Amino acid sequence: MLALDDLDSFYGRSQILHGVGLHVAQGQLHAIVGRNGAGKSTLLRSIMKLTDRVTGGQLLEGRSLGADSYLRARAGLGYVPQGRQIFPDFTIRENILVGGFAARSGKRRIPDIVAELFPYLIQNLDRLGGVLSGGQQQQLAIARALAMEPDVLLLDEPTEGIQPNIVEQIEGAITRLNRELGLTVVLVEQNIRFVRAAADHFTMLENGRSVASGPIGGLTDDLITKHMTV
Template identity: 65%
Template sequence: MLALSHIDSYYGASHILHDLSVEARGREILAVLGRNGVGKTTLLKTIMGLTDRCTGTLVLDAKDFSTAATFERARAGIGYVPQGRQIIPDFTIRENILMGGFAAANGGGRIPDTVAELFPYLMDNLDRPGGVLSGGQQQQLAIARALAMEPSILLMDEPTEGIQPNIVEQIEQTIVRLNKEFELTIILVEQNVRFAREAADSFVMMENGRVVEADAIDGLTDAIIAKHMTI
């Protein structure tokens, strides 16, 4: 279980998250919803220790990681698939995946069996540069890189954004498999309400750096969506 309590997070002098408390239960999917610019990405970066300053507490499996460095959080089992994928285009598929393994508790050095099972295309093309892949294939590569960390919790920032429609369903199915079959806890920033309702166990809705709604996914009503996500 990952629990954040009374978190305030900053980029320089900009105060982005305000007294935020969130709990992700083990082996469940928590959907993080809200309009653009409300702090969803900052929440994931705060969990990874990637903002300039943060106060409050972050507890993973009863251990306090509030002051832990990013690499310590990664080695404790927190993986991250950032918005925009951020693969290295001049690195091969193999090199991109193995790069994620440097953050693994065991030091990495190998491509996990999970990657081979989920992404056969990547395994058949390990020597291709990452930059020649389609957007959907690059998203698969970003997920594979995170899996090389051998995480127990996976943070995913809008994983279907900018993906061709025929690949979106594959990415969605992969996320569900990672949770149901491979028992990863997933914190999923997502604008696709349909997918959030289908895949998630619970949700939080954010506004202006604060959690304004939190419930089991059955509590994600049309009224809440209209209030907090309709432009």
């Protein structure tokens, strides 16, 4: 579904990623793990062409990805960035419909699944995004990405800094999107408990390089201690 080979990525003259490879099969939930500053968020930003320069092979369903982030969204990549980046002065409805601009069907609509995953959003469509809690804004960011009609959903730290009760809802939503609906997911996440419960495969980054990857059973305590313990 998504194949990256020998990926280098730069901010200005600073090289952040060095020869990273990532192969994600259709329907897989692939977790990206590592210490803070390892390059995890940069990897997702590179997939969306949001860094200054990216080199290396990048294929989605065997086709080269587009030259800019809008074309990549239209190709089937949905992206939920770290920090959510919802529009605070837009209503919940307006925030979700923004995602529809990248939908390949050309339809700007609220996906039916949003009502099942995040009923609060549907019950409060006219509330401004800026008055929502952090967890509700994260739900909104995921709903906006789903309105893009993605084949692959890229999630950057979706449970970071969120109240525990909503963390459970978001984890459940991600698991359901993957396991019940078959959506391919690339997940950057520090919560190893959730990663082990939800992911099929993992890639571990350190200093912008892939240092381990494989089925989730290979994400051992020894590996975590070596590459993630501060």
